[in-house]
Amino acid sequence: MSENLGAPYSDYPLESEFNYDWAAWIPQPSPVEFTGTIPGHDIHLSDRVNPKVAIPRTSQPGSWTSSGRVSRACENCREQKAKCSGHHPSCNRCLDSGVQCSYGDRKREKMAKQLNDLTIRLETFDALLRDLYPKLNVSLAQQVDETLRELNARTPLTQTIPSAHIPALFTHPSGHINHSILSPAYAGVSIPSAGDYTEEDFNGNEKVQATGFVGEHSEMVWLYRLKRGLDHNRLKITKETPVHPSISSVNYFQDDSEILFPDDIDLTRRPPLQIANRLIDTYFHIVHHTFPVIGKAIFLNQYRSFYANPNVRPGKRWIIVLNLVFAIATRHYFLVDQDQTNCDDHQTYFTRAWRLNVGNTLLHHPDLQQAQVEGLAAFYLLSVGQVNRSWRLIGLAIRSAVTMGLNIRSESESITHCSKELRCRVWWALFTLDTVLCEMTGRPPGTADIFCSTPLPVPFAEEDFLDRRVVQLITDQKTRSIFYASLISHPMEALPRESMTPSTLGQQGSGNEKQEERGSQTGVESVTPNYSLYFLYAVDLTHLLREAINILYAPRAMRQSWHEIETAISTLNNHADNWLSRLPVEFDFTTLDTTHRFLRQRASLAFGYYSTKLIILQPCIRRLSQSSETSSPGTVCEHMAALCAQVADQMLELLPEEPDLIWLYGVTPWWCILHNIMQSTTILLTELFTRTHVGTTKAVYITKKINKAIRWLKEMSTKDPCSQRAWLVCMNLLSQHGSKFGFDVETEL
Numbered sequence: 236m237s238e239n240l241g242a243p244y245s246d247y248p249l250e251s252e253f254n255y256d257w258a259a260w261i262p263q264p265s266p267v268e269f270t271g272t273i274p275g276h277d278i279h280l281s282d283r284v285n286p287k288v289a290i291p292r293t294s295q296p297g298s299w300t301s302s303g304r305v306s307r308a309c310e311n312c313r314e315q316k317a318k319c320s321g322h323h324p325s326c327n328r329c330l331d332s333g334v335q336c337s338y339g340d341r342k343r344e345k346m347a348k349q350l351n352d353l354t355i356r357l358e359t360f361d362a363l364l365r366d367l368y369p370k371l372n373v374s375l376a377q378q379v380d381e382t383l384r385e386l387n388a389r390t391p392l393t394q395t396i397p398s399a400h401i402p403a404l405f406t407h408p409s410g411h412i413n414h415s416i417l418s419p420a421y422a423g424v425s426i427p428s429a430g431d432y433t434e435e436d437f438n439g440n441e442k443v444q445a446t447g448f449v450g451e452h453s454e455m456v457w458l459y460r461l462k463r464g465l466d467h468n469r470l471k472i473t474k475e476t477p478v479h480p481s482i483s484s485v486n487y488f489q490d491d492s493e494i495l496f497p498d499d500i501d502l503t504r505r506p507p508l509q510i511a512n513r514l515i516d517t518y519f520h521i522v523h524h525t526f527p528v529i530g531k532a533i534f535l536n537q538y539r540s541f542y543a544n545p546n547v548r549p550g551k552r553w554i555i556v557l558n559l560v561f562a563i564a565t566r567h568y569f570l571v572d573q574d575q576t577n578c579d580d581h582q583t584y585f586t587r588a589w590r591l592n593v594g595n596t597l598l599h600h601p602d603l604q605q606a607q608v609e610g611l612a613a614f615y616l617l618s619v620g621q622v623n624r625s626w627r628l629i630g631l632a633i634r635s636a637v638t639m640g641l642n643i644r645s646e647s648e649s650i651t652h653c654s655k656e657l658r659c660r661v662w663w664a665l666f667t668l669d670t671v672l673c674e675m676t677g678r679p680p681g682t683a684d685i686f687c688s689t690p691l692p693v694p695f696a697e698e699d700f701l702d703r704r705v706v707q708l709i710t711d712q713k714t715r716s717i718f719y720a721s722l723i724s725h726p727m728e729a730l731p732r733e734s735m736t737p738s739t740l741g742q743q744g745s746g747n748e749k750q751e752e753r754g755s756q757t758g759v760e761s762v763t764p765n766y767s768l769y770f771l772y773a774v775d776l777t778h779l780l781r782e783a784i785n786i787l788y789a790p791r792a793m794r795q796s797w798h799e800i801e802t803a804i805s806t807l808n809n810h811a812d813n814w815l816s817r818l819p820v821e822f823d824f825t826t827l828d829t830t831h832r833f834l835r836q837r838a839s840l841a842f843g844y845y846s847t848k849l850i851i852l853q854p855c856i857r858r859l860s861q862s863s864e865t866s867s868p869g870t871v872c873e874h875m876a877a878l879c880a881q882v883a884d885q886m887l888e889l890l891p892e893e894p895d896l897i898w899l900y901g902v903t904p905w906w907c908i909l910h911n912i913m914q915s916t917t918i919l920l921t922e923l924f925t926r927t928h929v930g931t932t933k934a935v936y937i938t939k940k941i942n943k944a945i946r947w948l949k950e951m952s953t954k955d956p957c958s959q960r961a962w963l964v965c966m967n968l969l970s971q972h973g974s975k976f977g978f979d980v981e982t983e984l
Contacts, residue, residue, distance in 0.1 A: 309336050404933050435481055445491035446483040447623050450677025452788040452850055454914045457857070458964070459485045461921050464860075465972045487913070487960035489620035496586045504587070506561065508542050510578045514564040521567055524766040525773065525839055525904065528610045528664040529556060530657040532697050551591055552604040558588035559611035566618050570900040570954050585615055601635035603661065609635060610665050617672065618906040620957035626672040632665050633681035642687045644712070652709045653700045660692050663774050670777045673784065674850065675910050680781060690715055691775070694722065694768035722762070723775040723817060764821035769836040772822060773843065776814055780847045783807050787854055800854060801871055807851045808875070815844060824889075838889065839904045842911045845886040849914050852879035856918065860925035876926070880937075883918035886911060887940055894950035909951065909958055916944040916965065929975050938976050945969075 305321030311329050312319035320327040329336035340348065364379070437443055449455050459482045483491075505511065515538060519531060538557065541547050562584035569581060592608060599605070609632035616625035636642060641662040645655050666682075673680045690712065695705045708715050762768060786792055786803050795803075815825075821833055824841035831837060855875035890912075891898060899908060923937045945965060951958035969978045 307338055307341070310339050311336060313339075404936055434479075442483050442491050443481050445623060446481070446486045447490075447676070448678065449482050449486075450679075450788065452784050452853075453675060453677030454910070454917045455482060455485055455487075456677055457853065457921065458913070458917045458968075460857075461860075461917065461924065462968055465924060465968070469971070485964050487909075487964055488622045488957050489960075490623040492621075492956075494621065494624075495582065496589065497583065500583065500586050500590060502587055502591055504579075505542075506578060511538075511542065511561070514561050514568075514578075517564040517567060518560045521835070521901075521905075522563060522614075524769060524836065526610075526614060526664050526668060527660045527692075527770060528607050528614075529560075529661075530697065533657075550604070552602075552608060555588045555591045555608050556604065556611060558584045558591070559608065559615060562588065562615050563611065563618060566615065567900065567905065570905060571897050572954070581615075581619070585612075588612070601638050603639065603658065606632050606635040606639065606641070606661065606665070610661075610668065613672070614668060614906065617668070620909075620955070622672065622675055626676050626678065629665065629669045629672055630681045633669055636662055636665055637682060642682060642689055644688045644690060652706060653697075656693060656700060656709050657697075659689050660770075662687075662689050663692055663770070667774060667777045670781055671907055671910075674780065674846070675907070677788075679789070680784070683785075684778065684781065691719055691723075692767065692771055694762055694765065694771045696765055696767050722768075722771065723814070764819050764833065766833075766836065768819070769822060769833065769840070772814075772818060772840060776840070776843050776847060779807070779810055779814060780843075780850060782810075783847065783851045787851070797858070797872075801875075804851055804854060804875055805871065808848070808878070811844065811848055811851060835902055838902050841889055842886065842904055842908070845882050845889075846911055846914055848882045849879060849886075849918060852876070852882065853918065855879060856921060856926075860921055876922075879918060880922040883915035883922075884940055886915040887919075887944055890943070890947060892943065894947045896950060896954060899947075899951070909955065909961060912944055912947060913961055916941060916948075919944075920965075920968065923976060924972060934976055938978070941969075942978075 305319055307321065308319035309321075309326050309329060311332075311334060312326060317328060322330075323338070325336035339345075433448060435443060437447055449459075462485060463479065506514070515535075523529075523531060534556075537549060537553060541549055541557075561579075562581045565578065565581040565584060568578075588608075589612075592612075609628055613625045613628035613632060616622075616628060641658055645658070647655075650658075666687075669681045672678075693705060693708050693715070695702070695708075699705050700709070708718060786807070787800065818824075818840070820826075821831070822837055822840055824837040824844075852875050855872045856879045858872055859876050889903075899905065904911075919937050919941050923934065923941065927934045927937060945962065948958055948962035948965065952962050
């Protein structure tokens, strides 16, 4: 304010502080003689005008003694423009007059107090707004959003950009900014976002129940908010009454479809040995390396014994595990369209397992096989698009595992080191699947790292567990911790990830560097790349994903200021890049090699890495799509938003230009590949509709990428009902809002 008002009042001296010599410049009147008295004083005035005006004296002249100018006059003297003696607590003039004397604040002090009072009032109103915002209806929330955006436009945030390069295609956002998203985000002040409350009654109807609550880190919420914002703008132009459908309107999974359990199922039936061998090989070749929830060697020995001797009667839970393995493998066979002659379908195998397991899930105390049953059932349900049911089952599996202490390091002398390591892998298999479902549903994970002390899996195959070096690695925790420091980005033993906050994220360098120095002495080059090493890197990436979700999307975390969130995003993004830099050459998916031995593992790590980056960077693209262009190009937020669009582009680049389902379901993580494709597609749709001008090179490029994703979804629809739903959701959005970018929906249909 001071630049508009000039110098503050306090910079000018008080009027009573000047010593004017009035006689020096006032015109002198002609001499006039008169006599008179001043009441109470014996003073005679003559006709001569003296050069100085006589000042009345008090009866106590000593009390009026003054040394000249005073630093501050009292309020009474200031008001009457009289010279003040400056004495405290009462000046001489006020003392003689018998009035109360007071000294007020200077102008500068008054302004400081006023500023402090205004700051307190602002903080009070801000806290009140945060408390009231979740309780507002839609129209009032939009009114608050509009006011905050206007305020932000008058006081833009200025920041610096990092030096990392971003292709020009995704820089300089422009055009078609969406002003109607509900959750406000403005610099320096944090108020509740949509992650703090819900707008739906999840007990209202069966379709809403089937979807359930979907959190902020799910791509379904990203797509829902984009569609809702675009529809709101369109209805605003046509002056129609806005309608707000449930988030289930963009749910492309199969949760609202019932799982049919045929009645005429023979619970003792088993497939012929030839078919069974093929299914078992498929499971361990396609699934087990990413989801090692069962011990391969032990299971295969039991399986061979079961088929070799008809009189063998294994336990019921082992039979359940076997049928779930058959169900998952058969589901994969169905997707790749391979011959399944004389083979039951995957629903039949799952029904057999489910009926055998009835009554064991809730009332019986869990054991290791029960945790495996629940984990395998959750995996199967995920593969058929029953995501809500899968999330609930993986929660049961996690609780069963915690009940048996699988999340805690075992020091029991009665358990062999091989069994300890296999149990460790069961935990991390459930942990990774829980995180995938947490990401897809936008819900919190089943457990937190802070309650986990079980060591990370050793990067050696099961058949090597008897090797002397591997035995030492399994049994000696210090050696194990140092060994991990040479392999992965952030050893779990160094610092639990979920205990990190934005304030601590930037303060880890020294500790990690020391561990890396110690770990470099272990000779990581001696580890031959194998499937267990791949699983270790997958678990490490899962830790980073959980850390990002907890810091950026948890309801309480979302109340942070944007500056804190932006700092966390930058640090998490650097952690992801650090993870990539540590990958061995054999798992480096940035190099082109379609004949590599670890092709599936590289594809899985690639989709997992890009998915994690999208989770980290999405708040930036969302922030810019929710507000007007108040920041100049080149801010940190714009840089990260451009990087987010670039990552979505890179994820789609993993797919061949023309759809090939055999390649897709044979190479990629087929059980969640639809989720990954929709993640990247939603980000590109958001970038196109909210931050891109029609007719620009950027618009043409993004349109081409979206068309590629649509072609893949359409091809996947021939095998997967979930993919068909996803395709229809995207086509509906493009039919209403994509014509200006050249999308021809009629030809696609």
